[in-house]
Amino acid sequence: MSAATLLSVENLTMRFGGLTAIDDLSVSVPAGKITAIIGPNGAGKTTFFNCLTGFYKPTTGSVRLTHPKKGDMRLETMTGHRVARDAQVVRTFQNIRLFPKMTVLENLIVAQHNFLQDASRFSIAGIFRLPSYRRAEAEALKIAAHWLDRLGLTDIADVAAGDLPYGTQRRIEIARALCVDPVLLCLDEPAAGLNPRESAELNTLLLSLCREEGIAILLIEHDMSVVMNVSDHICVLNYGRKIAEGTPEHIRNDPQVIKAYLGEDDEETASGEIAA
Amino acid sequence: MSAVIIARHARTPAERFKDAAWVAFVALLLGIPMVGLTTVDQGGALTVQTRFGMLGAFVGVSFVGRFIFRWIIDQFRNRRAAKAAVAKVDRTPQVIKLIGWVVLGASVTMPIMFSDNRYVIDTATTVLIYVMLGWGLNVVVGLAGLLDLGYVAFYAVGAYTYALLFSHFGWTFWEALPVAGAMAATFGILLGYPILRLRGDYLAIVTLGFGEIIRVILVNWTELSNGPNGIGSIPRPTLFGLPFDRNPAEGTQTFATFFGIEFSGMHRIIFLYYLILVLALLTNVFVSRLRKLPVGRAWEALREDEIACKAMGMNVTNVKLSAFAIGAMLGGFAGVFFAARQGFISPESFTFTESATILAIVVLGGMGSQMGVVLAALVLVLLPELGRNFAEYRMLLFGTAMVLIMVWKPSGLLSSREPTIRLNKAAATGGQP
Numbered sequence: 001m002s003a004a005t006l007l008s009v010e011n012l013t014m015r016f017g018g019l020t021a022i023d024d025l026s027v028s029v030p031a032g033k034i035t036a037i038i039g040p041n042g043a044g045k046t047t048f049f050n051c052l053t054g055f056y057k058p059t060t061g062s063v064r065l066t067h068p069k070k071g072d073m074r075l076e077t078m079t080g081h082r083v084a085r086d087a088q089v090v091r092t093f094q095n096i097r098l099f100p101k102m103t104v105l106e107n108l109i110v111a112q113h114n115f116l117q118d119a120s121r122f123s124i125a126g127i128f129r130l131p132s133y134r135r136a137e138a139e140a141l142k143i144a145a146h147w148l149d150r151l152g153l154t155d156i157a158d159v160a161a162g163d164l165p166y167g168t169q170r171r172i173e174i175a176r177a178l179c180v181d182p183v184l185l186c187l188d189e190p191a192a193g194l195n196p197r198e199s200a201e202l203n204t205l206l207l208s209l210c211r212e213e214g215i216a217i218l219l220i221e222h223d224m225s226v227v228m229n230v231s232d233h234i235c236v237l238n239y240g241r242k243i244a245e246g247t248p249e250h251i252r253n254d255p256q257v258i259k260a261y262l263g264e265d266d267e268e269t270a271s272g273e274i275a276a
Numbered sequence: 277m278s279a280v281i282i283a284r285h286a287r288t289p290a291e292r293f294k295d296a297a298w299v300a301f302v303a304l305l306l307g308i309p310m311v312g313l314t315t316v317d318q319g320g321a322l323t324v325q326t327r328f329g330m331l332g333a334f335v336g337v338s339f340v341g342r343f344i345f346r347w348i349i350d351q352f353r354n355r356r357a358a359k360a361a362v363a364k365v366d367r368t369p370q371v372i373k374l375i376g377w378v379v380l381g382a383s384v385t386m387p388i389m390f391s392d393n394r395y396v397i398d399t400a401t402t403v404l405i406y407v408m409l410g411w412g413l414n415v416v417v418g419l420a421g422l423l424d425l426g427y428v429a430f431y432a433v434g435a436y437t438y439a440l441l442f443s444h445f446g447w448t449f450w451e452a453l454p455v456a457g458a459m460a461a462t463f464g465i466l467l468g469y470p471i472l473r474l475r476g477d478y479l480a481i482v483t484l485g486f487g488e489i490i491r492v493i494l495v496n497w498t499e500l501s502n503g504p505n506g507i508g509s510i511p512r513p514t515l516f517g518l519p520f521d522r523n524p525a526e527g528t529q530t531f532a533t534f535f536g537i538e539f540s541g542m543h544r545i546i547f548l549y550y551l552i553l554v555l556a557l558l559t560n561v562f563v564s565r566l567r568k569l570p571v572g573r574a575w576e577a578l579r580e581d582e583i584a585c586k587a588m589g590m591n592v593t594n595v596k597l598s599a600f601a602i603g604a605m606l607g608g609f610a611g612v613f614f615a616a617r618q619g620f621i622s623p624e625s626f627t628f629t630e631s632a633t634i635l636a637i638v639v640l641g642g643m644g645s646q647m648g649v650v651l652a653a654l655v656l657v658l659l660p661e662l663g664r665n666f667a668e669y670r671m672l673l674f675g676t677a678m679v680l681i682m683v684w685k686p687s688g689l690l691s692s693r694e695p696t697i698r699l700n701k702a703a704a705t706g707g708q709p
Contacts, residue, residue, distance in 0.1 A: 084589030099580035103695045110577045116570040126569040157699035
């Protein structure tokens, strides 16, 4: 791994009462690459995301972000909204969480809330529509228009987000996260519920975001056609522990991984499944 | 079971026939004991006699009646379905705008047309107070989605702030107005802090309790609020220092002497009407503007999904508190006006019923809809007034009307939502090739 480390998670443990969801996990996420977290259901993947993005406070361990502009930050000490606002680590959700009654464009503008709220100067500049606020709004609109165009959502920008098909809603959620200007984008099962054509498009999108925009991506995914094709690095969790880590080729042939996914006896079918 | 399905979908004559036959069968079952059999007193002994002719007529009428009734319903439904298929273009925003201008025009000219009818103008003033309260609560409930059952507390805080500032320091209406607004906003934040983590039912219960606490304090803290006796002789607002009195005090002028017109008690009533109209319109402009600002969008986003708000880096605490503070402030302003208009306030004016009425206005109007609040306030204040002729049936009529409206328009009178920003409009001004 030649790339610099963007996020380094060390000895992370998350316990809920007697249940240990994440057990002494250490992972490092390189800058400008796509890292996938895979594992069977209940392996602790989403809990791991919640710990990274301030929704849970980890029991022990540290999450250190090396922000390209702001230097080192300790994410585990920050509350939910500060992780997104200050550290620019932005996530999407496994079960889509849009603002359904608001239009697609409004969803993207809300994502730029902090920038606009500062520009509105406690809403006073906004109420009187002073030029400084109007400029900020035009800029936010430009950023939104850029991502709408990039994700092919321009035509439906003024439609209520909740009225759109599932696959489109997934794209809107990614577009909205991008409007926060992330340094690390955490996607929780972005391909869930997508048809094969849509997940192929998702692959292209993720690769271009990473290669062209330089956004590091952390990905939880069950769809192996996505994971194996886009990931630079894969980390496999089972029962809250890391059981393997490496390139897609390495993971595909790792006996531990095959065992975790399909049990011990069916090794042949298992490797076929993972390779698919 | 099958009958229910038939009754819902009956469209063809055969289906209508089947439906009517089913109803006739039920009529027969019910009719045998009720119509078909009768007891007759024959020489001191009761005997049962049959009345098959009457039973037959009963069943026949049920059948024919149901057949015709079903036919009429189907005609009505078909026509409506046809209409819906043709008129698919949504003109709701334009219609709402038009209604808005009509209502505004009517409310500005109303006192001129009814300049000698005190009852009409008083009622209109009451409507406008509720409109203003509705717009204030709309921020909290309609936009931010925080169910507040104790909104009347802020109304009371505003009213009592003015009454106390006057009775202790002799402040006038205009001096007390901003202070009372700030006071109510402070109370809004005080209420907001402990309930930041609550949502839905729990939030409703706590806000309900808060409303009651304020009322109970006003009743019992006699040294401060004069208890249930209330505070009286609160001065009426002046027009730039011109009072609406009959006899000017030494060396001052009244509204009538200044303009050289004859004194009339109606001047003050009309002035109060225009005052609340201006206050309400300012509220409307203020809230409509806020809705299109980051803070307003944040309120709506909060209503839609709080967790997503957090993930977007939004400080949810500030968003909630700003909604409570601004909603409370507007309620406080309305309270000051209420105190000035009544000239006397007591805790009795700030009961839970008031909160419920204001909430009903917001919900009935369509959550978040500014125009809906106006229509709902008209309905909720005018219906009981119009129903006065029906004496004890008044509230029954009122309740029936509410139920009918909710059946007919489950999401409120005007429930369509206008986006706060549009891409197409922006693209058009940006200049396309």
